[in-house]
Amino acid sequence: MATAKTKSQKKRADEAPEKAAIYVNGNLMGFHPDGASLAARLREKRRMNELNYEVNVFHNERTKEVFINSDGGRVRNPYVVVEAGKSRLTPEIMSKVESGALSWEHLVKMGVIEYLDAEEEENALIALKEEDITEAHTHFEVLPSTIFGVTSSVLPYPEHNSAPRITMACSMAKQSLGLYAVNFNHRFDTRSYIMYYPQRPIVSTDLYKSLRLDKKAAGQNFVVAITTYKGYNMGDGTVVNRNAIDRGLGRAMMLKTYSTEERLYPGGQKDKIEVPTPDVVGYRGEEAYKHLDDDGIVYPESQLSGKEVLVGKTSPPRFLEEISVFGVVEEKKRESSLSLKSGEKGCVDSVVVTEAPSGNRLVKIKVRSPKVPEVGDKFASRHGQKGVIGLLLKQEDMPFTKDGITPDLILNPHAIPSRMTAGHLLETLGGKAGALEGKLMDGTAFSGNTEEDYATVLKAKGFDEYGEEWLYDGITGQKMQVKLFMGPVYYQRLHHLVSNKMHVRSRGPVQLLTLQPTEGRAREGGLRFGEMERDCLIGYGASMLIRERLLEESDKTIQLVCNKCGMFAYHDYVKNKDMCPLCDSEDVSSIEMSYAFKLLLGEIRSMFIFPRIILKDKA
Amino acid sequence: MATKQSAKVNPYSAVGIVAAQSLGEPGTQMTMRTFHYAGVAEHVPTGLPRLIELVDAKKEPNKSLVEVYLKKEYKGKEAAAKALAKEMESVLLPEVATVQEDMASRRIIISLNENDAKALGVTIAMLKEGVKKTVGTNKVEHRGNKLKITLKDEKETPLKELRKLTGKLSKTLVKGIMGIKRSVVIKEKGEYFIRASGCNIKEIIPLPKVDPARIYTNSVMEIDKLFGIEAARNAVVREMVSVMESQGLSVDIRHIMLLADAMTADGKVKSIGRHGLSGEKAGVMGRAAFEETIKHLVNASIVAEDDNLVGVTENIIVGQTIPIGTGRIKLVMNAKKK
Numbered sequence: 012m013a014t015a016k017t018k019s020q021k022k023r024a025d026e027a028p029e030k031a032a033i034y035v036n037g038n039l040m041g042f043h044p045d046g047a048s049l050a051a052r053l054r055e056k057r058r059m060n061e062l063n064y065e066v067n068v069f070h071n072e073r074t075k076e077v078f079i080n081s082d083g084g085r086v087r088n089p090y091v092v093v094e095a096g097k098s099r100l101t102p103e104i105m106s107k108v109e110s111g112a113l114s115w116e117h118l119v120k121m122g123v124i125e126y127l128d129a130e131e132e133e134n135a136l137i138a139l140k141e142e143d144i145t146e147a148h149t150h151f152e153v154l155p156s157t158i159f160g161v162t163s164s165v166l167p168y169p170e171h172n173s174a175p176r177i178t179m180a181c182s183m184a185k186q187s188l189g190l191y192a193v194n195f196n197h198r199f200d201t202r203s204y205i206m207y208y209p210q211r212p213i214v215s216t217d218l219y220k221s222l223r224l225d226k227k228a229a230g231q232n233f234v235v236a237i238t239t240y241k242g243y244n245m246g247d248g249t250v251v252n253r254n255a256i257d258r259g260l261g262r263a264m265m266l267k268t269y270s271t272e273e274r275l276y277p278g279g280q281k282d283k284i285e286v287p288t289p290d291v292v293g294y295r296g297e298e299a300y301k302h303l304d305d306d307g308i309v310y311p312e313s314q315l316s317g318k319e320v321l322v323g324k325t326s327p328p329r330f331l332e333e334i335s336v337f338g339v340v341e342e343k344k345r346e347s348s349l350s351l352k353s354g355e356k357g358c359v360d361s362v363v364v365t366e367a368p369s370g371n372r373l374v375k376i377k378v379r380s381p382k383v384p385e386v387g388d389k390f391a392s393r394h395g396q397k398g399v400i401g402l403l404l405k406q407e408d409m410p411f412t413k414d415g416i417t418p419d420l421i422l423n424p425h426a427i428p429s430r431m432t433a434g435h436l437l438e439t440l441g442g443k444a445g446a447l448e449g450k451l452m453d454g455t456a457f458s459g460n461t462e463e464d465y466a467t468v469l470k471a472k473g474f475d476e477y478g479e480e481w482l483y484d485g486i487t488g489q490k491m492q493v494k495l496f497m498g499p500v501y502y503q504r505l506h507h508l509v510s511n512k513m514h515v516r517s518r519g520p521v522q523l524l525t526l527q528p529t530e531g532r533a534r535e536g537g538l539r540f541g542e543m544e545r546d547c548l549i550g551y552g553a554s555m556l557i558r559e560r561l562l563e564e565s566d567k568t569i570q571l572v573c574n575k576c577g578m579f580a581y582h583d584y585v586k587n588k589d590m591c592p593l594c595d596s597e598d599v600s601s602i603e604m605s606y607a608f609k610l611l612l613g614e615i616r617s618m619f620i621f622p623r624i625i626l627k628d629k630a
Numbered sequence: 631m632a633t634k635q636s637a638k639v640n641p642y643s644a645v646g647i648v649a650a651q652s653l654g655e656p657g658t659q660m661t662m663r664t665f666h667y668a669g670v671a672e673h674v675p676t677g678l679p680r681l682i683e684l685v686d687a688k689k690e691p692n693k694s695l696v697e698v699y700l701k702k703e704y705k706g707k708e709a710a711a712k713a714l715a716k717e718m719e720s721v722l723l724p725e726v727a728t729v730q731e732d733m734a735s736r737r738i739i740i741s742l743n744e745n746d747a748k749a750l751g752v753t754i755a756m757l758k759e760g761v762k763k764t765v766g767t768n769k770v771e772h773r774g775n776k777l778k779i780t781l782k783d784e785k786e787t788p789l790k791e792l793r794k795l796t797g798k799l800s801k802t803l804v805k806g807i808m809g810i811k812r813s814v815v816i817k818e819k820g821e822y823f824i825r826a827s828g829c830n831i832k833e834i835i836p837l838p839k840v841d842p843a844r845i846y847t848n849s850v851m852e853i854d855k856l857f858g859i860e861a862a863r864n865a866v867v868r869e870m871v872s873v874m875e876s877q878g879l880s881v882d883i884r885h886i887m888l889l890a891d892a893m894t895a896d897g898k899v900k901s902i903g904r905h906g907l908s909g910e911k912a913g914v915m916g917r918a919a920f921e922e923t924i925k926h927l928v929n930a931s932i933v934a935e936d937d938n939l940v941g942v943t944e945n946i947i948v949g950q951t952i953p954i955g956t957g958r959i960k961l962v963m964n965a966k967k968k
Contacts, residue, residue, distance in 0.1 A: 552640075
């Protein structure tokens with residue numbers, strides 16, 4: 012509003028060039044000889060509670076405009092008012108607040124606390140802390156950590172991390188598995204994850220507690236040692252303690268809802284949920300239906316895998332059939348059961364039979380599959396330090412301390428310096444101090460516990476004040492050459508699980524039209540050998556390999572071609588002869604080609620161009 | 631000798647693909663970098679835009695330029711270079727004179743602006759010379775600072791011609807060499823040379839002070855016109871190498887030479903793309919696979935064109951081994967020998 016010149020703004024510039032224009036909620040109301048003093052007086056009235064606290068005043072000195080806003084939709088932020096270098100929140104007032112005599116509302120009415128909108132903020136100079144106040148300041152932050160947003164306020168020690176890492180940590184926190192809703196047992200989300208044993212972090216923040224995130228945590232406190240170990244934690248890999256995983260570390264389950272409906276078809280036909288009989292078209296064999304109850308729906312708690320059927324269903328045929336010889340319409344039913352996706356495994360969690368909005372019978376089945384962390388699963392701390400499991404190592408092979416502590420996770424030291432996530436290290440210290448003292452630690456930005464706090468605790472408990480410890484190699488039993496930095500860090504399991512992504516194909520389905528392999532994991536597809544990949548093989552001169560990739564492994568067909576006219580021929584099974592449909596010749600050769608080429612020739616013929624295949628013996 | 635042998639390419643190697651990849655890969659890096667330089671004014675295009683220009687075989691580069699060196703005897707003489715620069719720089723008629731039409735008496739009157747003329751070193755005689763060339767058979771009279779052009783009688787030249795003539799006069803060259811503008815004298819290695827926009831080297835070379843052996847232009851087409859296809863090939867190579875060097879990329883010169891050879895192989899500079907090299911491929915299917923599929927198929931059907939499956943693409947489409955590398959080797963049995 013302050014930048015775009017409206018019609019009325021132009022008008023006022025012509026009328027009163029020296030005076031300040033006054034706008035109320037964006038409308039020009041009049042002129043005032045001194046905009047600055049007007050704004051100051053209005054603010055004073057607001058602080059004396061003569062003007063509603065929702066009113067904001069912005070004076071633009073350059074354009075000589077005063078904007079007074081009281082309308083909705085402005086984001087506002089509370090600040091403590093500073094006058095002549097002194098906070099209005101005096102010790103007396105503060106003591107009253109502490110005793111409960113004064114509430115927040117009182118402070119706002121007294122003009123101690125004041126809400127600024129984005130525009131009025133331009134006229135203010137806001138100190139981060141009370142100690143920083145100078146003569147020039149007009150306000151200071153109620154809480155320094157409020158300069159962060161909701162998501163980043165939940166991260167510990169953001170002021171010690173580089174900004175890009177905070178951004179990454181925020182976006183990864185949204186991908187973490189935890190307890191997303193307490194009523195998850197009664198919900199039928201299409202897909203959701205629940206962590207088995209979520210923990211609250213040892214080091215958390217004020218906002219974390221205010222948001223009650225400790226009641227629905229999304230992570231666990233891992234004991235993290237920073238070292239390279241066996242070379243399996245190179246480049247953001249991590250070595251994870253297998254026994255810890257067996258004890259439930261990072262364990263989660265995936266809940267997936269499958270649903271099907273008894274649909275109505277034009278002509279009064281209807282789907283039927285039942286156990287299909289062998290005479291149904293597309294019957295999948297007795298094995299596939301073994302988990303079904305008599306009503307055609309699976310038993311809860313039955314273990315399913317592969318493409319086994321969850322709900323048996325039959326549908327009416329797609330096309331109307333001819334009346335059979337006996338004069339009775341023998342309706343052949345079509346199989347249309349709902350089955351588990353290929354490659355998935357799970358247990359039927361719950362079954363619901365209801366009515367769809369259309370009035371049809373609707374069956375929803377929730378399948379639960381445990382997701383034990385495995386090699387390739389993704390984890391991240393709250394500092395943008397993400398990594399995948401590179402090796403699951405038996406506890407006896409992990410390094411151990413004199414007290415017998417083994418790390419849950421071994422982080423590579425190379426992950427630290429270039430990313431400048433000092434917060435991660437500080438959290439390690441905090442986690443260690445907290446665990447030793449049996450206390451939760453505060454990692455709130457600008458006001459949390461300090462390194463010195465942790466150092467004193469660690470020292471008092473007989474540990475190295477910098478969090479380092481002597482460890483012994485789990486395999487050789489030898490003392491390591493240097494002390495390792497070790498302590499509990501809150502780690503999140505992110506929902507990028509190998510078991511949901513892993514995909515291989517050696518043979519598999521092909522597309523109906525082109526006879527080429529299908530695309531995508533859901534269709535068991537192949538990986539495209541594209542144009543640029545093809546160019547590379549040409550560059551090598553590997554012509555046999557190209558032929559294999561593009562023909563043998565793809566859409567090779569054998570077609571009959573007429574030697575006379577070059578048209579595709581056919582085999583007449585009645586006469587047991589190869590025939591040309593055009594020239595009735597029987598002089599036909601069988602040729603190997605790609606099915607795509609056969610289609611191409613067909614398309615060319617469809618544009619009234621006649622392509623002939625003229626054959627020659629290979630010289 | 632051993633080194634020379636090892637530098638040789640194996641028979642039936644796909645040198646074209648390798649060259650294309652070797653030029654294309656640094657090309658992707660260039661795109662990313664050139665956008666940072668956007669907004670630099672008055673600059674001869676370098677980097678990817680220039681590369682595209684070269685490969686497209688444009689008639690004239692976006693910013694053509696010439697570099698003219700002086701003969702040995704003028705080496706280090708700034709005055710001579712400056713004089714030559716002034717001599718070369720083109721002056722058009724409207725820069726020094728105003729043109730008036732006189733419809734009634736079928737005449738055009740050109741009056742010289744003395745101040746402008748003096749500054750640019752133009753005399754009335756030079757003006758008359760230039761005007762005579764454009765006017766042709768019409769009569770030109772000279773009176774003081776004015777030139778009077780009288781059209782011939784109605785029958786031979788209708789009045790419409792008067793307008794046409796004034797239009798032509800505004801493009802008349804009075805002094806210098808056509809197309810040469812904005813010249814600068816630059817000192818390098820104790821020698822002065824002239825850099826100017828334009829590429830009319832054909833007319834620069836005969837100038838007495840000019841060293842014809844060291845003249846340079848970035849216009850490949852101009853070089854082709856004047857010196858022939860071999861010179862044009864060298865020009866393409868030189869320009870490409872200089873672009874690559876300016877970007878700090880190292881591409882083996884043989885890749886660039888192959889590209890230049892392909893562009894100039896049949897005597898005229900062809901572009902890479904559907905108007906040039908790819909558009910002249912032997913096989914219908916090869917052309918159809920590139921661009922304008924339907925156009926090629928329809929045209930081929932009209933003349934009943936054959937595709938003998940000689941190219942790589944054609945054979946991939948059909949599903950045969952490609953005639954390159956391994957696929958080119960054939961075993962032939964000698965039936966006579968026992």
